[in-house]
Amino acid sequence: MSSAVARPRKIVVGITGASGAPYAKRLLQLLAEERAAGRVELGVCLSSTAPEVWALECGGDLREALDVPVWGLRDFRAPFASGSAGWHAMAIVPCSMGTAARIAHGISDTLLTRAADVMIKERRSLVVVPRETPLSTIHLENLTALSRAGALVLPAMPSFYGKPETLDQAIDTVVGRILDHLGVDRTLSARWGEPDTGAKT
Template identity: 50%
Template sequence: MKKIILGLTGASGGVYFLRLAQLLSMQEVELHIIASSNGEKVLQYETGVSLKEQVKLWGGNGAEIVLEDNHNLFSATASGSSGFEAMAIVPCSMSALAMLAHGITETLLTRAADVMLKERRTLVLVPRETPLSTVHLKNMTELSQMGATILPAMPGFYGRPRTMEELVDFIAGKTLDSLGIENTYYKRWEGKYEE
């Protein structure tokens, strides 16, 4: 069973987190969710959803789900020997991005991501900020050079999306791709031009 960590920080874009977590909860995976306190607050503010209540609902979907305490550095997710294969932080705040780029690991979320980097495992960061400052861009470059995948929440329009859900699914599907999970949640480019 694949072991995946899903992080949530205080950037805007909780809808991306909710959809990705829902889709992962329907996979045969062991899913550990780590949220910063601001991540939980922004999620509640933007969507009206309580993370703790939502995790209970996802629990019946098939995945083994663990909601981690962001202050518990004794969690298995804090160690490279626990065998977690991949991690995504969705959305990834510029603050979390900066901490990761400079090795600051004071919380479980940043420590787990740091483990992914040091073990050369899959780390997908979905930043949601605009415009981007030079500092933001430098931090993204640093992390990309360390092996992280930088997957900005910038949905494509070649699939001619008609709803917000389709735009969200584009990012969720691309994130699943980067985590190595096959999916059909977004329309892929077919190399044809239709007038």
């Protein structure tokens, strides 16, 4: 009796020029591990300012730092630029308010915004991770429009009930939630109600 071979989950990560590059770096480190294990097929696309902010916040060249293929700004030959390719999920980490506005209004002028548009129209999982604060009424309206269209808005807000002791641990509380919604099973930090969370009723 033959057993079916599980197909890798196809995931896109978009990185914009918003502050919050360490979240993207950690997410891609973990997804690269999943890719190496054959559990994930991974595509990465960038906004025009993402490399500059990455260099400022993480140091070094973004493309050299990533052990994954990075598609060009307007390289619409990327498989995830079309709904027929059947990619499962996308996370935009971090998501700038400019990018959120373009996606909310259906402007697909780059590979990143096109990929997000594909996720919405195909009813796939789109996780939008804004870090901006404070948020203006315009920002909130655009994020609301994305939510109504089916995207999940997951602000880059660390949780503290697990008592993170380092910046990396705080980052993991956000990245872990992103992975949950991408359909990737990785437990990075204690979950609510687990014995080691230190949570009290």
